[in-house]
Every structure is written in structure tokens, then in C-alpha cells.
Amino acid sequence: MATATAPALNKRIGFLGSGQMAEALARGLMKRGLVSGDRIACNDPNPARTNLFKSFGATPYESNADVARNADVIFVAVKPQHVAQVLSEVRPVLTEGHTVVSIAAGITIDKLVEAAGPDAHVVRVMPNTPCLVGETAAAMCLGGKANADDEKLVRTIFEAVGKIYTVDEKLLAAVTGLSGSGPAYVFMMIEALADGGVRAGLPRDIAQALAAQTVLGSAKMVLETGTHPGALKDMVTSPAGTTIAGVHELERAGTRAAFMNAVVAATDRANQLSKM
Numbered sequence: 629m630a631t632a633t634a635p636a637l638n639k640r641i642g643f644l645g646s647g648q649m650a651e652a653l654a655r656g657l658m659k660r661g662l663v664s665g666d667r668i669a670c671n672d673p674n675p676a677r678t679n680l681f682k683s684f685g686a687t688p689y690e691s692n693a694d695v696a697r698n699a700d701v702i703f704v705a706v707k708p709q710h711v712a713q714v715l716s717e718v719r720p721v722l723t724e725g726h727t728v729v730s731i732a733a734g735i736t737i738d739k740l741v742e743a744a745g746p747d748a749h750v751v752r753v754m755p756n757t758p759c760l761v762g763e764t765a766a767a768m769c770l771g772g773k774a775n776a777d778d779e780k781l782v783r784t785i786f787e788a789v790g791k792i793y794t795v796d797e798k799l800l801a802a803v804t805g806l807s808g809s810g811p812a813y814v815f816m817m818i819e820a821l822a823d824g825g826v827r828a829g830l831p832r833d834i835a836q837a838l839a840a841q842t843v844l845g846s847a848k849m850v851l852e853t854g855t856h857p858g859a860l861k862d863m864v865t866s867p868a869g870t871t872i873a874g875v876h877e878l879e880r881a882g883t884r885a886a887f888m889n890a891v892v893a894a895t896d897r898a899n900q901l902s903k904m
């Protein structure tokens with residue numbers, strides 16, 4: 629788990645794009661004490677988004693280039709199809725002191741360097757929205773002129789809001805399919821479990837709280853005991869008991885294959901985005 633508070637980072641953070649993922653990251657970093665709002669610069673053509681960033685103390689700028697002028701770490705947090713454009717806007721003002729961190733799904737290091745220039749220190753990260761609550765699962769790879777200092781900096785940022793692993797770039801599509809998109813699968817699971825509880829007679833608020841806490845507790849058991857999830861499942865499953873009746877229904881519905889297929893489909897989509 630990320631530490632409750634992190635030592636303040638002596639860097640200014642910029643966001644090119646102030647959407648959902650930028651917000652989750654900015655708020656998560658502020659909550660952990662890594663940066664204060666007055667060290668965050670942002671740009672977005674949507675005034676609702678810049679006003680929201682302003683409301684928590686960030687400074688909106690008129691252009692992406694102005695964000696770069698007022699930041700050391702620049703998060704590229706626009707949709708994949710806008711990445712080349714925003715990087716071309718900041719390219720003229722990039723210096724050796726900038727670390728450019730793209731979180732865009734499917735946009736390769738080659739494309740990032742092509743757009744940002746051969747001297748850019750480029751890091752590609754695939755995070756997920758739980759960075760808002762200090763529990764992101766992220767992976768990164770380095771490109772361009774990015775060096776060990778850039779890696780350390782990006783690691784410091786993401787370790788303040790969860791966990792980050794360094795992987796070969798060829799694995800980032802699978803990371804996207806599993807943990808990048810994964811919160812959506814888990815939210816669907818929580819919603820469905822809560823619906824089941826309501827169907828069985830529980831009040832909605834209690835059903836949702838029980839469902840979410842069950843996912844949290846089970847995830848913690850996997851992480852803290854290191855025991856195989858199958859063995860942990862067996863510990864819950866009494867002969868002729870209640871759990872095996874539920875497990876049998878999940879197997880009948882092909883739940884495991886559905887989760888595997890979801891990860892593979894999202895991975896395939898990430899690979900497709902790389903080729904566009």
C-alpha cells in the first residue's frame with residue numbers, strides 16, 4: 629500500500645489534458661502530500677475541466693506550451709489520437725530538465741519520440757484510476773533520452789499513489805488490458821455482487837458496502853499472504869456448503885473465461901491503437 633504521506637517532490641507537475649485520469653492522478657498526488665495544488669499546471673480546451681482543476685488549486689494555462697514552460701514533469705493525458713498534436717505544441721519549449729510522461733494507451737515510445745523530438749526524455753506509463761486513493765497498479769518503460777534519473781522520478785511519483793513496475797514496452801498492451809482497464813471489470817463485479825445481495829433481500833447501501841469490502845479484503849489476502857488465489861478460494865469452500873453452490877454457478881456461466889477474454893480483448897485493442 630502507498631504510504632500515508634510522501635515527502636514533497638521538488639518538481640512542478642504539468643498536465644496536457646485535464647480529464648478523468650489526470651484528475652485521479654493530480655488528486656491522488658495531492659492527497660499523499662507529494663505535490664500541492666500550486667505546483668500543478670494544466671491545460672484543457674474544456675473550461676469545465678480547467679475550472680475543476682482550478683478549484684483544487686492547480687493553475688490552468690492557455691496553451692500546452694505554457695504548461696511545459698511551468699512544469700518539470702509533463703503528463704500527456706489526452707486521448708491517444710491527440711497525443712502527436714499536443715507533443716508537437718510543447719516540442720519547441722522542451723529542455724533537458726523535462727520528463728515527458730505519456731499515459732496514453734497504445735502510443736508507442738517511437739511515436740512519442742517522433743512527436744516530442746529525439747532529445748526528449750520520454751517515459752511511457754500505464755496507470756489506472758485507483759491512483760486517486762493511493763492504490764494504482766502501473767507499469768512503465770523508458771524511451772528517447774530518458775535515463776535512470778527520469779525512471780527514479782517517475783517511480784517516486786507513482787509509488788506515492790500505489791505500485792509501479794518497469795516492463796519491456798512489448799508488455800504494455802497486456803498491462804493496459806489487465807490493470808489499465810481492470811478497474812472497470814472490478815467495478816462491474818462489485819455492482820453485480822451488490823445486485824445479487826439486493827436480489828437476496830439486502831438493502832442497497834449495505835449490499836454495496838459488503839460487496840466492495842469483500843473485494844478489498846480478498847485482494848489484501850492475496851497480496852499480504854502471497855498464497856495462490858485458488859488455495860484461498862478452497863479455504864472458503866466447505867463440502868456441500870454455500871460457497872461451492874455459488875462457485876458452481878460462476879463456472880457454469882464461464883466467468884473465468886469471460887475475465888480472461890476481457891483482458892485479451894482489451895490487450896488486442898491496445899495493440900490496434902499502436903498501429904493507427
Ligand SMILES: NC(=O)C1=CN([C@@H]2O[C@H](COP(=O)(O)OP(=O)(O)OC[C@H]3O[C@@H](n4cnc5c(N)ncnc54)[C@H](O)[C@@H]3O)[C@@H](O)[C@H]2O)C=CC1
Nearest residue numbers: 644645646647648649672674705706707708731732733755
Ligand atoms: N481513464 C482511465 O482509466 C485511463 C486512461 N488512460 C489514458 O489516459 C488518457 C486520457 O484518458 P481519460 O482521462 O480517460 O480521457 P478524458 O477524455 O477524460 O481526458 C482527456 C482530456 O483531454 C482534453 N483534450 C483534448 N484535446 C486536447 C488538447 N489539444 N490539449 C489539451 N487537452 C486536450 C479533453 O478535453 C479531455 O478533458 C488516454 O490516452 C487514455 O488512454 C490510461 C490509463 C487509465
Ligand SMILES: O=C(O)[C@@H]1CCC=N1
Nearest residue numbers: 732733804808809810
Ligand atoms: O479505455 C481506455 O482506452 C483507457 C486506457 C486504459 C483505461 N482506460
